[in-house]
Amino acid sequence: MKRPHPRRYAAVALAVAAATAAFVPLSAEAGQQAGLVESVTDTLLAERGPVVAAQRGVAALAREAVVEPRRSVSEWSFGAATIPGDANDHAPDASLYVAHRVAGRWQVGVLGSETFVSLTRQAPTSVVSAEEKALFKQNRAAAGPGAAARSVETGLALPVNASSSVGWGGGPHANDGQGSLYSSLDFGGSGTQIRAAAAGKIYRACVDANSNQTALILIVHANGYTTGYYHLNQRSGFPADGTSVDLGYSLGTAGTNTVCGGSANGAHVHFTLRSGDRNNLAFESVIGKTIGGWTFHTNGSNYDGYATHGTSKVQDGGTLYNYGRYAGSGPYAGTVNSSNGANVRSGTNSASSTVMYTAPNGRALAISCKTTGSTVNNSNVWYRLTDTDYVAAALTSTAATIPNC
Known part of the structure; x- marks a missing residue:
């Protein structure tokens, strides 16, 4: 299926009705x-x-x-x-x-x-x-x-690097590109690193059982969702099915792989949301759901929609900042206010908590709540971000009244 918007990438199958296949050991x-x-x-x-x-x-x-x-x-x-x-x-x-x-x-x-x-x-x-x-x-x-x-908040991040921006060429659409159950989104371009949207166990489909490469990927999450990732470039050394992976685990790069049929006129990941309940017909609509801090909406047809974060609104074909996965109230808008940037950590102990990344001065933050920890610049207040990492309040600024965690 081809779409009229030149900046969108086709994420639906064009060819290959695979015959029934299976690998069974010769034993x-x-x-x-x-x-x-x-x-x-x-x-x-x-x-x-x-x-x-x-x-x-x-x-x-x-x-x-x-x-x-x-x-x-x-x-x-x-x-x-x-x-x-x-x-x-x-x-x-x-x-x-x-x-x-x-x-x-x-x-x-x-x-x-x-x-x-x-x-x-x-x-x-x-x-x-x-x-x-x-x-x-x-x-x-x-x-x-x-x-x-x-549930509006899925607890999922966008399937890309934390605290980075990504193009989304395909607005909310059905997995098959037609129909009204908009379960899918298209992200990235050539070279975009695609990552797990939340922790879970990873499984592959449409590959030979002896292969150790990327294919059509499913990640089953404890929160009731299963996320799907398609069109990725083949990556060798992929973990065995059933391996536990963390939020942000590298799945490969956006590509045009159609191992189970289909076409992709432009590198991207076809990202799908599924429910853990068969009564929901497996696929779950992304409309009204918040993923990576953005709530997704439709303009009434496949591939045509927009996303909102607070007062920000981005039409498909634009760029979204990955605020991470939601974990509490908010999100409340904040900004790094330190010339040297701010270390975003796994916890609130500046001596022992792992530095997840260093957010530069002026970087937008999505704050969930506040707690206490190590003293930084005479303050022991820390903000928990929506991806459950932490940043010292003394290194940030916000106009919001942040609730306690």
């Missing part, structure tokens, strides 16, 4: 996995198919999916499952699955469903780790039926 376990791909495909299409078909304007989807077992033992399997993009400007729809074969039949759960949570809880830890079991349960519970939709 005795391969026979035990018989019928797995077919069962995962059927379940994925049963749960996601009607929604995706409606987005694509067709009555039904072809029976195909990219199924990638990551860990399989005996009669259990866990991995990624994706409805690929097609030849009519539609993006891939990625998810995770867990499967258990009982009496010769596979029972399959897809990320976000109660079945998925139940099966991951029962799975051996060699297939789904104890940490993953807890995260998947927390992810769904934190979303709840419609709970995520009620």
